[in-house]
Amino acid sequence: MxxxxxxxxxxxxxxxxxxxxxxxxxxxxxxxxxxxxxxxxxxxxxxxxxxxxxxxxxxxxxxxxxxxxxxxxxxxxxxxxxxxxxxxxxxxxxxxxxxxxxxxxxxxxxxxxxxxxxxxxxxxxxxxxxxxxxxxxxxxxxxxxxxxxxxxxxxxxxxxxxxxxxxxxxxxxxxxxxxxxxxxxxxxxxxxxxxxxxxxxxxxxxxxxxxxxxxxxxxxxxxxxxxxxxxxxxxxxxxxxxxxxxxxxxxxxxxxxxxxxxxxxxxxxxxxxxxxxxxxxxxxxxxxxxxxxxxxxxxxxxxxxxxxxxxRPSALDMLGLSAALGQLASEFEQRTGTRVVVGNRLGDLVLPDLEAVALFRIAQEAFTNIERHAGAKSVALELGCVDRTIRLAITDDGCGFDVEDVSRSTTGGIGLHNIRERVEHLGGTLVLTSTSAGTLLEVTLPLRSEEAHHAS
Missing domain, CATH: 3.30.450.20 (PAS domain)
Structure with a gap:
């Protein structure tokens, strides 16, 4: 040619x-x-x-x-x-x-x-x-x-x-x-x-x-x-x-x-x-x-x-998951007047982007549901790493709800469905319990050690 x-x-x-x-x-x-x-x-x-x-x-x-x-x-x-x-x-x-x-x-x-x-x-x-x-x-x-x-x-x-x-x-x-x-x-x-x-x-x-x-x-x-x-x-x-x-x-x-x-x-x-x-x-x-x-x-x-x-959560890119969740909790506390206690045992561990974004979105959805429906006076957020597993737990002392009824609903519970899909996509587990004394949302995700690292 x-x-x-x-x-x-x-x-x-x-x-x-x-x-x-x-x-x-x-x-x-x-x-x-x-x-x-x-x-x-x-x-x-x-x-x-x-x-x-x-x-x-x-x-x-x-x-x-x-x-x-x-x-x-x-x-x-x-x-x-x-x-x-x-x-x-x-x-x-x-x-x-x-x-x-x-x-x-x-x-x-x-x-x-x-x-x-x-x-x-x-x-x-x-x-x-x-x-x-x-x-x-x-x-x-x-x-x-x-x-x-x-x-x-x-x-x-x-x-x-x-x-x-x-x-x-x-x-x-x-x-x-x-x-x-x-x-x-x-x-x-x-x-x-x-x-x-x-x-x-x-x-x-x-x-x-x-x-x-x-x-x-x-x-x-x-x-x-x-x-x-x-x-x-x-x-x-x-x-x-x-x-x-x-x-x-x-x-x-x-x-x-x-x-x-x-x-x-x-x-x-x-x-x-x-x-x-x-x-x-x-x-x-x-x-x-x-x-x-x-x-x-x-x-x-x-x-x-x-x-x-x-x-895209810019705070997550700039500050990392721990700091971003702390900022999210602080904004929620200022906006609603609900006391939030943050327990961070993740240290300087930097998670892979996929897991970090998923956990941040899950926390956002949980705080949104608490603000709209729970009527809680206090909320506790815990983040930590145990046995190569990332654990996020959010607890409130609100009025609670019927978990099975919301899970079966076709017109409600969209946020809960989104959380389940995120967790399942990453191979993790979701535990959700709720009574009249409050609600616990606990998410565990496997840690991909080849992508996780400690901040320098």
């Missing part, structure tokens, strides 16, 4: 391979970021729906509170309460329902034919016992339940999130629900937009690749000694352009992830403010509850921004 052709081929082939690899990497990273974005959107919308339902049920309880607090339980009083609940609605599909503890419907303004019927054995298209599950939530202090129910405006079955509470003296379960069509649409739109961005990026990469190939080919046709030097210089420029293109694409995807979620949450905040305005116009004293909801939403916005910039 002529030298000219050899140089052209040696230039074009690596360029095409690099572009192909770059395109594959962009697709893979974009798909993963799109899925993470969808999960975050679903979680934020789901939490917003839960807060919305709690406010609505509180509104209904406020409406019948004078009757319930009167101490009367006669039929006339209860009939008056039923009329009040039947007359309250919100939006196009929002209404309140009531059942007795045997499953008999007492109030249903959108389907009056159900009033008086016992729906204990009613199931949705997925086989879920709707009324039975709602009553179980109410008996345990109230809670949320997902099921399918006919949507009044469309007359079609649709996924719904219900929230119920128990009026113990009357033996009533009162609740309401919101349909989740908008959540599904938002997630679907997010995925569609991510796919469109990936396609546009691939076309851009293809255009850059085509232009680069044509440029190299044209230079090869007029090759001489001086042109060879110019070609070498151009190849270096192209290589740098590839690196810059890759970094710019990563920055763009990260920026869109951050701005998109933030704008979505801001939009949701405006909706709450609109609800606040409507309720204020009605003269109902729900100002304090709405203000708390808005404050929580504002805090969620700050959390999303923090997570978007926390793709």
């Amino acid at each position: 002529q030298l000219r052709l050899k140089i052209v081929l040696l230039t074009i082939l690596p360029l095409l391979l690099a572009m192909s690899a770059l395109g594959t990497l962009v697709v893979h990273r974009a798909d993963r970021l799109a899925e993470q974005q969808a999960v975050l959107i679903e979680d934020s919308l789901y939490r917003a729906k839960q807060a919305e339902l709690q406010h609505y049920v509180q509104l209904a309880l406020t409406a019948i509170d004078p009757l319930y607090r009167s101490g009367r339980s006669d039929a006339a009083t209860q009939e008056q309460a039923k009329r009040i609940l039947s007359g309250i609605s919100y939006g196009d599909d929002g209404y309140f329902f009531a059942y007795d503890l045997a499953g008999k419907n007492l109030v249903h303004p959108r389907k009056p034919e159900l009033v008086g019927r016992n729906l204990w054995d009613l199931t949705d298209p997925h086989g879920r016992h709707v009324i039975r599950s709602l009553l179980n939530k109410a008996r345990h202090g109230g809670g949320f339940q997902r099921y399918e129910w006919e949507k009044p405006t469309t007359r079609k079955m649709s996924e719904k999130l219900g929230y119920v509470v128990l009026l113990e003296r009357w033996g009533w379960m009162i609740g309401t629900g919101v349909y989740l069509d908008d959540v599904e649409r938002a997630i679907r739109a997010s995925r569609d937009k991510a796919r469109a961005n990936v396609h546009a990026t691939l076309w851009d990469i293809a255009a850059v690749a085509l232009g680069a190939v044509l440029l190299v080919f044209a230079g090869g046709l007029a090759l001489n000694v001086s042109e060879q030097r110019v070609a070498d210089k151009k190849l270096k420029v192209l290589a740098q352009r590839l690196v810059n293109s890759q970094e710019q694409e990563r920055a763009r995807v990260s920026r869109e992830l951050h701005d998109g979620i933030s704008q979505l949450l801001v939009s949701t905040k405006f909706q709450f403010e609109l609800v606040q305005h409507k309720l204020e116009s009605g003269g109902l004293d729900v100002q304090e509850a709405l203000n708390k909801g808005l404050a929580g939403l504002t805090e969620a916005l700050g959390e999303v921004r923090r997570v978007s910039h926390d793709l």
